[in-house]
Amino acid sequence: MEEELTEVILWHSRAYPHMKPADYVKLLYQNEFGCSHFLKDPGQSLDRLKEEFFSLPAPKGNTGRGPRMEPIGNELCRVFLEPGQQTEEFLPLLNRMQSATARTYEGNRMRFQKKLSLLRNMAAKGQLTVGGEEMDAFLSRYVSSGCEPIGHSPEYQKYYSPHYRVAKAAYYAYLPVFRAVMKLTASHNVNARRPVLLALDGRCGSGKSYLAGLLREMFGCNVFHIDDFYVPPERRDPDWMERPGGNIDRERLLKEVLLPLREGRKIRYCPYSCQKGTMLPPVEVEPKPLAVVEGSYSLHPDFRSFFDYRVFLTCLPNVQQRRIFLRSDGKRLHDFLERWIPAEERYLEEMKIGDLCDLILDTSGFEDFA
Structure with a gap:
């Protein structure tokens, strides 16, 4: 200090x-x-x-x-x-x-x-x-x-x-995102039942969860994490690693979050804890004017039509590896390098996620967020 x-x-x-x-x-x-x-x-x-x-x-x-x-x-x-x-x-x-x-x-x-x-x-x-x-x-x-x-x-x-x-x-570093959200929320029909929906997709270590937290601070929005909808290991299909988004319970995310959001209804779901390997107690969420869905696979074809605005976050490989190392004390870097990053890159490439987005933001020069 x-x-x-x-x-x-x-x-x-x-x-x-x-x-x-x-x-x-x-x-x-x-x-x-x-x-x-x-x-x-x-x-x-x-x-x-x-x-x-x-x-x-x-x-x-x-x-x-x-x-x-x-x-x-x-x-x-x-x-x-x-x-x-x-x-x-x-x-x-x-x-x-x-x-x-x-x-x-x-x-x-x-x-x-x-x-x-x-x-x-x-x-x-x-x-x-x-x-x-x-x-x-x-x-x-x-x-x-x-x-x-x-x-x-x-x-x-x-x-x-x-x-x-x-x-x-x-906040200053992410001004392009905040400007877009201000414009979206200002032009949104205040009488509409459904909120503005924002997707944050991109590479692990690029700051999706961090940005979602900043958006919550700035706009008081609801935030939903893709990680909460991982398929438990015992329920995964044998070829799940070969299918982009095969580790995500897409049906549950649609039924419990995205469809209720689009209809302006209360959301109720049970998050899955990757750390504990079990489902957590149910969470109830009242709709707010803005909702953010963050995480890799947010823009899977099953989901992308729900969103009013799509943000793609990226960073250089060396920055990505440093951030993953910092946030896990080095314990999970090898696992990411061997399994999760290659699977994520296949998804990003095969489905051209960056091309679908309204804004691409490279966070390589930003402060590290562990």
Whole structure:
């Protein structure tokens, strides 16, 4: 943690040479607590976001670029408000990003105190734009006053005019998916009984389950995992490995999830646990405006007509192997290399899954998710 935070502080110190003690402390406060002190009511926070955006000076020149971000460490980033139509259209999604971050991200006072000590030491060593005595005096006052949220210094305001929101960096990485979902849900008939259905298919280790979790945080959607519908070993056909999706109980997924979703009915099913090798107790799910089905074989021919939008996730082989190694402590990598990855690749190739999808996203350059 300390090494990463040191690099973050040094980066900001170089990028913003007019930083004062308050700006360093604000950076660390956001690094630890995110935006948990902001309004968590999406309606109120969107009103404030629009008010701030429309107070910005008129755009100069081309404003066609997308939203700009910069990392602040601890898997968080600042997403900047900049004049222009693209940012204006982005505001509702940015508001969701901030609200979801505020709901799901909590800091720790003791960790924050340790981060302030690191800041004090860096200033004493002459690594920052402010000296050790100035930083020490400021931190003494700040700590004695209770370490409350803090604003930028007048100097920072003057030179950089900061207008941004803090959000999980992962939300920013998956912006193409979130944009598509926002558009789909906005255009969906609110009187329709059935939800918008989104499929996440692709290579193992590419982040399907991880993205599904982010979508749940952002949109409060239902998520259904293909892994919950594996056929128990004793019921598998002799040639199941040769048939794409032969390890999935497709009939049960159709009957218990996809058909009820399309009809807007309550879903009731028993997940299969691969770890325990048994069926788990039944789960009941009320329909929500958005439902996500994630996992390899989500776009098998038996299922694909149910979906309003299809996302294909992929990654490079070396990245795939590293992620599989990390999430299983190396215990299942050989099994994946010898059995599951070849079977999955046959399915992807034979059924041209990538060609069927509305969006293809390569996550090779993203942070690893174990």
